[in-house]
Amino acid sequence: MSDKAETGDTTAEAQPISQELLEILACPIDKSPVKLVGDRLVCQEQGHKYRIEDGIPIMLVDEVEQ
Amino acid sequence: MDDHRQRVREQFGATAEGYVASPTHAAGDDLAQLVAWAEGGPAKRALDVATGGGHTALALAPHYGRVIAGDLTPRMLDRARAFIGARGGANVALACADAEALPFRDAAFDAVACRIAPHHFGDPARFVREAARVLRPGGIFLLEDSVIPDDPAAGAFLNRAEVLRDPTHVRSLAAAEWRDLAAAAGLTVEATRLFPKTHPFDDWLARARTPEPRRAELTALFRDAPPAARAALAIAVAPDGRVRSYTDQKILLKARKGEC
Numbered sequence: 001m002s003d004k005a006e007t008g009d010t011t012a013e014a015q016p017i018s019q020e021l022l023e024i025l026a027c028p029i030d031k032s033p034v035k036l037v038g039d040r041l042v043c044q045e046q047g048h049k050y051r052i053e054d055g056i057p058i059m060l061v062d063e064v065e066q
Numbered sequence: 067m068d069d070h071r072q073r074v075r076e077q078f079g080a081t082a083e084g085y086v087a088s089p090t091h092a093a094g095d096d097l098a099q100l101v102a103w104a105e106g107g108p109a110k111r112a113l114d115v116a117t118g119g120g121h122t123a124l125a126l127a128p129h130y131g132r133v134i135a136g137d138l139t140p141r142m143l144d145r146a147r148a149f150i151g152a153r154g155g156a157n158v159a160l161a162c163a164d165a166e167a168l169p170f171r172d173a174a175f176d177a178v179a180c181r182i183a184p185h186h187f188g189d190p191a192r193f194v195r196e197a198a199r200v201l202r203p204g205g206i207f208l209l210e211d212s213v214i215p216d217d218p219a220a221g222a223f224l225n226r227a228e229v230l231r232d233p234t235h236v237r238s239l240a241a242a243e244w245r246d247l248a249a250a251a252g253l254t255v256e257a258t259r260l261f262p263k264t265h266p267f268d269d270w271l272a273r274a275r276t277p278e279p280r281r282a283e284l285t286a287l288f289r290d291a292p293p294a295a296r297a298a299l300a301i302a303v304a305p306d307g308r309v310r311s312y313t314d315q316k317i318l319l320k321a322r323k324g325e326c
Binding site: 017018020021024025026027028029031033050053054055056057058059060061062 | 068071111132134138140143144147159160161162163164167168169170171172174175199
C-alpha cells in the first residue's frame, strides 16, 4: 500500500476497493462523494481523508486525516 | 474516538470470535423473517449496519446484487470477511462505518438492515435518521433488536442487567419507541413481529466475557429480581440458587421510506 501512496497509482488494477463501493461511499462528516487519491479516500467538499486498511475503508469521523 | 465508541471496539475486538460462533446471532426464525421481508433483486443493493460476525450480510447476499457490510470495529470486520468469504458471499463488500454517521451517499441503498446491534448505539434516533437518508425513496428499513418489556420496572431491570454484563450496552428500547423513531425519520412501519428469545444464563455471560465479580452480582440481581421483572422475563432459578435462564423479546420491524 505504501508505495502506491507515493506514486499516486489509482489504476483499476491497483485500486484497493471496488469501483462500485467507491461510487456509493461518502464522507461521514459532510456526506460528499469521495475520490481515491493514492491510498486515501478524499472527500470532495472539504478534503477529509480516510485510509484503507487491508481493503477496508476506515470511514470514521474520529479517524479522519485533514 | 469518544469513550463509548472506544469501549465498543475493545469489547468486540476481544470477543469477535464468540459473536461469529454465537447461535443467537447466526440462524433462526428471526433472521429468516428478516430475509423474507427483504424484497431483493439482482440490481438491488443492501447495507447491513453493525454487521458483527457477518451473519445478516451473508443471509442477504443471495438476494441482492451487492451487499455492503459495515461495522465500527475493524477486527470484527476481519472476522466477518473470513466468515462470509468461506461461505461464498462474493458480492459482499466491507466498510468500517459508524451507524450514527454512515459514510454513504444519500439514497444509495434499496434496503438497510441492522440486526441485534442498536442497543449499543448512543443515539438510536440518529441511526434511524441516517438509515432513512441512505435509503432510496421506496427503500426498506429492516431492524431487529432486543426490546425491553413494557412494564417500566422490568424494562429498567433488564437494561441494568445488560449494562452490568457488557458495559458497551447502552439501552434497549421498548417496541413502541422503535415505531416512534421510524415514524420520526419519515419511515412508514409496514410490519412488526416480536420473537421471544430464551438466554441460558451461563452462555449469556460467557459470550460477553463478563468478569467474575460482575457474574456474581448479576446472579444475585436475577435471583432477587423484583416480581414484575421475574414475571416479564420468565427468570428461571434452580433450587440451588443458580440462574438457569431468562427470556426477553426481539422486535423485527419493516418500514418503508416514502416515495416522494
